Amino acid sequence: MPRPRRQSREALQATILAAARHILAQDGIAGLSARAIARDIGYTPASIYTVFDSMSDLLIEVNRDTIAQLAKMLAHHGTAEAPEAGLRAMLLGYIAFMRENRALWYAFFGGLREREEFPPWFTDSISSLMESIAAMLRAYAPALDDATALRHAEQIYAAIHGAIALDIDRRLDLVTRQSAEDLALAALDAMLARLGA
CATH class of the missing domain: 1.10.357.10 (Tetracycline Repressor, domain 2)
Structure with a gap:
């Protein structure tokens, strides 16, 4: 998989949230994880935590x-x-x-x-x-x-x-x-x- 282009923090946040909503719709809350989001957007799981402090914070958004x-x-x-x-x-x-x-x-x-x-x-x-x-x-x-x-x-x-x-x-x-x-x-x-x- 080609490495994704670097995004601004705001753009990455929007990408992560869109992926989270997509995963929720497909797999429900049980399927939502930093790893699943990272796989969906082509980033590492650690990149999720550069935008959100925790999965709980991501869910709040x-x-x-x-x-x-x-x-x-x-x-x-x-x-x-x-x-x-x-x-x-x-x-x-x-x-x-x-x-x-x-x-x-x-x-x-x-x-x-x-x-x-x-x-x-x-x-x-x-x-x-x-x-x-x-x-x-x-x-x-x-x-x-x-x-x-x-x-x-x-x-x-x-x-x-x-x-x-x-x-x-x-x-x-x-x-x-x-x-x-x-x-x-x-x-x-x-x-x-x-x-x-």
């Missing part, structure tokens, strides 16, 4: 793109004229996104937690996702204060996530015959009924 895609989807549904319809579309869109991107889902939520702290941009991005859901809840129930809306957003997200996590891991049928969509919509309906009461 892969997850940046996943969060951006989720934020775009939430923003799209947040513009719905009817808040309830927007919330339902967001919920179903999230489930569809995670089903279609199982490898990204596993990269984001799967495996052992390898770090105690995450970069501020990462936690801020997740907080922003929760704020988007909270804004939709406030549009539905304008009397909600910010803290209560955020708490409800976290609860509905956890309910949706639990349903899709069981579904993606092929464990949902051990608990229920209902689909992830049915469970998540029921949780949303129950919350909206409480908020509308």
